[in-house]
Amino acid sequence: MLRAGYLLRRIAAALVVIAGxxxxxFVITRVLPSDPARLVAGQRASPEQVALIRQxxxxxxPLSVQFVHYLDNLAHGDLGTSLxxxxxxxxxxxxxxxxxxxxxxxxxxxxxxxxxxAGVLAAAxxxxxxxxxxxxxxxxGAAAPVFALALLAQQIFxxxxxxxxxxxxxxxxxxxxxxxxxxTGFLLLDTALTGNWTAWRxxxxxxxLPALVVAIYPLSIVLRMTRNTTAEAxxxxxxxxxxAKGLHGRTVVLRHALRSAMLPVLTIAGLTFAYAITGTILxxxxxxxxGIGKYVxxxxxxxxxxxxxxxTLVSTVIFVAVTLGVDLLRVALDPRTRDDGVTx
Amino acid sequence: MxxxxxSGAVGDAGTAAGDARRVTGAATGRGRTRRWRRVAGRxxxxxxxxxxxxxxxxxxxxxWVTPYADEGAGAPNIAHKLLAPSWEHPxxxxxxxxxxxxxxxxxxxxxxxxxxxxxxxxxxxxVIVGLAAGYAGGWADEAAMRTTDVFLAFPNLLxxxxxxxxxxxGFVSTVLALALVWWPxxxxxxxxxxVSLRSQPFIEAARATGVTPLGIMRRHLLPNALTPLLVYATxxxxxxxxxxxxxxxxxxxxxxxxxxxxxxxYSGRQYVLGGSWWVAGVPGLAIMLTALAFAVLGxxxxxxxxxxxxx
Numbered sequence: 273m274l275r276a277g278y279l280l281r282r283i284a285a286a287l288v289v290i291a292g293x294x295x296x297x298f299v300i301t302r303v304l305p306s307d308p309a310r311l312v313a314g315q316r317a318s319p320e321q322v323a324l325i326r327q328x329x330x331x332x333x334p335l336s337v338q339f340v341h342y343l344d345n346l347a348h349g350d351l352g353t354s355l356x357x358x359x360x361x362x363x364x365x366x367x368x369x370x371x372x373x374x375x376x377x378x379x380x381x382x383x384x385x386x387x388x389x390a391g392v393l394a395a396a397x398x399x400x401x402x403x404x405x406x407x408x409x410x411x412x413g414a415a416a417p418v419f420a421l422a423l424l425a426q427q428i429f430x431x432x433x434x435x436x437x438x439x440x441x442x443x444x445x446x447x448x449x450x451x452x453x454x455x456t457g458f459l460l461l462d463t464a465l466t467g468n469w470t471a472w473r474x475x476x477x478x479x480x481l482p483a484l485v486v487a488i489y490p491l492s493i494v495l496r497m498t499r500n501t502t503a504e505a506x507x508x509x510x511x512x513x514x515x516a517k518g519l520h521g522r523t524v525v526l527r528h529a530l531r532s533a534m535l536p537v538l539t540i541a542g543l544t545f546a547y548a549i550t551g552t553i554l555x556x557x558x559x560x561x562x563g564i565g566k567y568v569x570x571x572x573x574x575x576x577x578x579x580x581x582x583x584t585l586v587s588t589v590i591f592v593a594v595t596l597g598v599d600l601l602r603v604a605l606d607p608r609t610r611d612d613g614v615t616x
Numbered sequence: 617m618x619x620x621x622x623s624g625a626v627g628d629a630g631t632a633a634g635d636a637r638r639v640t641g642a643a644t645g646r647g648r649t650r651r652w653r654r655v656a657g658r659x660x661x662x663x664x665x666x667x668x669x670x671x672x673x674x675x676x677x678x679x680w681v682t683p684y685a686d687e688g689a690g691a692p693n694i695a696h697k698l699l700a701p702s703w704e705h706p707x708x709x710x711x712x713x714x715x716x717x718x719x720x721x722x723x724x725x726x727x728x729x730x731x732x733x734x735x736x737x738x739x740x741x742x743v744i745v746g747l748a749a750g751y752a753g754g755w756a757d758e759a760a761m762r763t764t765d766v767f768l769a770f771p772n773l774l775x776x777x778x779x780x781x782x783x784x785x786g787f788v789s790t791v792l793a794l795a796l797v798w799w800p801x802x803x804x805x806x807x808x809x810x811v812s813l814r815s816q817p818f819i820e821a822a823r824a825t826g827v828t829p830l831g832i833m834r835r836h837l838l839p840n841a842l843t844p845l846l847v848y849a850t851x852x853x854x855x856x857x858x859x860x861x862x863x864x865x866x867x868x869x870x871x872x873x874x875x876x877x878x879x880x881x882y883s884g885r886q887y888v889l890g891g892s893w894w895v896a897g898v899p900g901l902a903i904m905l906t907a908l909a910f911a912v913l914g915x916x917x918x919x920x921x922x923x924x925x926x927x
Contacts, residue, residue, distance in 0.1 A: 292766030297778070305782050415908040417858055419865050419878075420900030423885050431889050438889075550773040554862055558885070568777065569866050580781055584774045592769050 279600065286596045293588050298342050301581055303335065311577050314355045346585075352578030356570060361582045364567060369586070370457025371441060372556070372563030376548045378460075378479055379486030383548075384541060387491045391498025391537075396525050398503050406495055413492035418551040422485045422558040429481055436481050439560040446474040482559040486552055490544035497540045501533035535606055542598030549587050652920050661916045664909035671906060675724035688718030690873030698892045708894040710880070711887055712873075716898050722875035723899060727906070730787065731856040734794040735849050741795070742802020743845070747833045749803065750810025761807070764800035772797045773862055780868045790869055794856055805848060809841040843921035847914050854910030861903050877903050 302308050309326035310317070317325075326332070330341050345351075351361035394403040429436045437443065441459060442452070450471045455462045460479065463472035505511065506529045514524045556565035564583045571579040655661060679685045687693055696713035699705055707716035749760035767775070779793035813819060813836070822832050857877075863869050864878030872879055877899040884895030 288762060289765050289769050292762060293769055296766055300778060300782055311782065411908065411911070412904070415854065415858075415904050415911055417861055417881075417900060417903045417907075419862065420881060420896070420904065423881070423888055423896055423900070427888055427893065547771075550771040550862075553773060553777075554865060557866060568774075572777065572781065572866055572868060577781060580778055584770065584778045587774055588770050591771060595769075 278603065282596060282599060286592050289592055290589060293585070293592070294343060294346065295339075297581060297585060298339055301577075302329075302331075302338060302342065312352065314577070315575050351582040351585075354571070354579050355576040356574040356579075361578050364579065365564065365582060365586060367457075368562060368564045368567045371459075371561060372549075372552055372565060374458045374460065375479065375482055375486060375556070375561060375563060376545070376552055378483035379548050379552075380490060380541065380545060382483055382487040383490035383494050383544070386487070387494030388498050388537065391495045392502050392525060392530055392533075394495070394499040395502035395506060395529070395533075396521075398506075403499070406499070410492040410496045413488045416488065418485060418489065419554040419558055421488055422482070422555050425481050425485050426558070437478050439558070441475065441478050441562055442471065443474050443478075446471055482555050482561055485555050485559075486548050489547050489551060490541065493540055493544050494537060498533060498537050501536045502529050505529040505533050535602055538598060538602055538605075542594055545591065545594050549591065655916050655920045658916065660912050664912040667905060668909045668913065671724050671902075671909075672728065674721045675728050678718070678721040678725060682715065682718040682721060684715035684718040687714035688722035688875060690714075690875065692873075698887060698895065700892075701894060707898045708892070710884060710895050711892075716894060719875045719880060720877070720898055720902050723877045723880060724902065724906075726787070726870060726874070726876055727857050727860065727903075730791060730794075730860050731853045733791045734798060734856045734860075735852050737791070737795040738798035738852075739802050739845060739849055741799040742804075743806050743838065743841075745799070745803040746806025746808075746841075747810060747837060750807040750814065751829060751833055751837065753811075753814075757807070760803065764803050767797070767800040768804075770797070773859055776859060776863055777866070777868060780863060785868055785871070787870065790860065790863060794860060794863075797859075798852065798856065801848065801852075802845065805844055806838075806841045809844065810837050813837060813840055843917070847918045847921065849914075850917055851911050851914035854907030854914075857903060857910075858907050 301311070305311050307322075309322050309329060309331055312329065313322045313325045330338050333341075349362050351365070353359070354361050354364055357364055390406050394400075394406045397403055426438060430438045450468050452459060452462055452468060452471050453466050455465055459475040460472065463469070463475055502525070506525070511524060511529060514527075515521075519527075552561075552563065553565035553568055555561065556563045557569040560566065564586070567579055568583045571577070571583075674681060678688060682688055692712035692714060693709075694713050696705070696709040696715075698711060699709040699713070701708040701716075705715050705717070707720065709715055710719060745760055745764075749757040775797050776790075776793045779796055780789055783789035783792060810833075819832060819836060822836055827835070860869065861876075861878035861881070864876045865882045867882070869878055870876040872883060880899040881896045881903075884892075884899070887895045888897070
C-alpha cells in the first residue's frame with residue numbers, strides 16, 4: 273500500500289525537477305543566445321519583426337521579470353507561433369502529439385509483448401540456443417542506430433517483400449474514400465470506434481513498421497532484463513522448493529520466477545520510454561509520420577525555434593510523469609522497493 | 617589492462633587507496649591479474665578490440681591508407697556515381713562517385729574525435745562536481761544532485777537538439793551540447809562512490825593525520841572511482857557516436873561535403889530504395905559496429921574490475 277506521505281514526497285520531487293527543467297530551458301533560450309529575439313523570429317525576419325518579438329518577450333526588461341513572463345506564458349499554454357505552419361505551437365502539438373503517442377505506445381507494447389516472453393524462454397533454458405540467439409540479437413538491437421534500422425526495415429518490408437507501405441500514417445486513397453472522424457487523434461482507436469474497418473486495417477499496416485523500429489531498443493533492453501532477473505529468480509531457494517514439491521517446470525517459471533522478475537522489468541520499461549520518444553524523432557522523419565518528431569525535424573530545417581523548445585518541454589514533462597507513475601506503481605506492488613532507505 | 621596500470625589504480629598496495637580497495641572488496645594487484653586472465657580469452661573482446669584498433673588506425677592514417685583521399689575529404693567523382701562494391705571500391709561509391717571506404721574512414725575521424733572530446737570533458741566536469749558534492753555533503757550535495765536530476769529528466773537527443781540550435785551548428789557547439797547532456801551521469805557515479813567511501817576508517821584516518829580535503833579527494837576518493845568511470849566512459853564513447861549520428865542525420869552537425877556517418881546515411885537514404893544499399897548501409901554498419909565494440913570493451917572492463925564475478 274502507498275502511504276500518503278511517500279506519495280506527496282515523490283510528487284514534490286517531480287515538481288522540483290519540472291521547475292528545474294523550466295529554469296534550464298529559460299537559461300538556454302533567453303540567457304545563452306546572443307539575440308533571443310532573432311532566434312524566435314527566424315533567419316528571414318525583418319528588423320521590424322525582430323524588434324516586435326523583442327518587445328513581446330520583454331528582452332529589455334530585467335531577467336527576473338522575463339522569467340516570470342516566460343512562466344506566465346507557459347502556464348497559459350502559450351508556446352509561441354510556428355513560423356513554418358503559421359499556427360500557434362499549441363494547436364500544432366494538439367495535432368501532432370497524438371500521432372507520436374500512438375506510435376510510441378504501439379512500440380512499447382511490441383517491446384513488452386515480445387521482450388518479456390522471449391526473455392522468460394531464454395531464462396528457462398539458460399545458455400541454450402535460444403538464449404544465445406536472443407542475447408546476440410539484443411546486443412545488436414541496443415547498438416544499432418535507429419535511423420539505419422528504419423531504412424533497413426523499409427528496404428526489406430516495402431522494397432523487397434512488398435508487405436507493408438513505405439511511409440505515412442494512412443493511404444491518401446483510403447482517407448479520401450473512408451474519411452476518419454477525429455475523436456482521440458489515435459487513428460487505430462478512432463477508426464475502431466466509428467467502425468471504419470477499411471481505414472483501421474490501413475492504419476495498422478502503416479504503423480507496424482515504424483512501431484517495430486521504435487520498439488527495437490526497448491525490446492532489446494526488456495528482453496535482457498527479463499532474462500537476467502528471471503534466471504536470477506530461478507536460482508532462489510523458493511524455486512528449488514517449488515521444484516521439490518513436484519510442481520511442473522512451466523508452472524514454476526511462470527508462477528514463481530516471472531512474478532519476482534517483473535518489478536525490475538517494469539522500471540526499465542519506464543526508463544526506455546524516454547529513449548522511445550527520442551528515437552521517434554528520427555523514425556518519424558524517415559517514415560514521414562506526422563508526429564512531434566517530424567514536427568521538430570522540419571522545424572530544425574526551417575530554423576523554426578518555438579516548436580523545438582515546445583517539443584523538448586512537452587517530452588520532458590511526459591517523461592517525468594511516466595517515471596513518477598512507474599515509480600509509484602512499483603512501490604504499490606512491492607513496498608520494499610521504496611528508495612527512501614526505509615525497509616518494512 | 618595498460619590503461620588501468622598507467623592510471624595508477626593498480627600496484628599501490630600498502631597505500632591508503634590500496635587499503636580502501638581491500639576494505640570495499642575491490643581489487644588487489646594479484647586478484648586483478650587473475651580476473652584479467654579470465655576475461656582475456658573472450659572472442660568478443662578480441663573481435664571488438666581488433667575492430668576498434670582498425671577503425672582508429674584507419675581514421676588516423678586515412679589520408680595515407682586510401683588512394684581516394686581527396687574523395688574522402690569531399691571531392692566528387694561523378695563518373696563513379698553509385699558504383700557497386702568491387703575490387704577497386706571495396707565498399708562501393710556514393711551518389712557523388714566518392715569511394716565509400718575513404719568516406720567512412722574520414723567519417724571515423726570526426727566521429728571518434730567528437731566522442732573522445734565529449735566523453736573526456738563530461739568526465740572532467742562530472743568528476744569535479746561528483747567529488748565536491750559527495751565530499752561536502754549537505755546543501756551543496758543536495759543542490760548538485762537536484763541539478764543532475766534536471767539534466768537527466770530531458771531525453772538526451774532533444775536537449776542536444778535544443779542546445780545545438782541555440783549555440784549554432786558546427787563541431788564545437790555539438791561537442792559543447794553533448795558534453796552538457798552527458799556530464800550528470802559521471803557526477804552521479806563519482807558522487808555515489810564518494811558517499812560510500814566517505815565514512816570509511818581510512819578516510820577518517822587520512823583526515824586525522826592532516827591530509828587536506830583536496831588531497832583526500834585526489835589520493836583516496838578518485839582512485840577508487842576510476843574503474844567504474846572507465847567502464848562508463850568506454851561504453852559512452854559508442855553511445856555518443858550514436859546520438860551524434862542522430863544529430864547530424866537531422867541536419868544539426870557537420871554539413872556536406874564533410875564526411876560524417878550521420879550525414880552520409882541521410883544523403884544516401886534516397887538511393888537505398890533504388891538498390892544502392894551500400895550508400896547508407898556502410899555508414900550505418902560503421903556506427904553500429906563501433907558502438908557495439910565500445911560496449912563489449914566496457915562490459916569486459918566491468919567484469920575484469922568486479923571481484924564478485926567468477927569465471
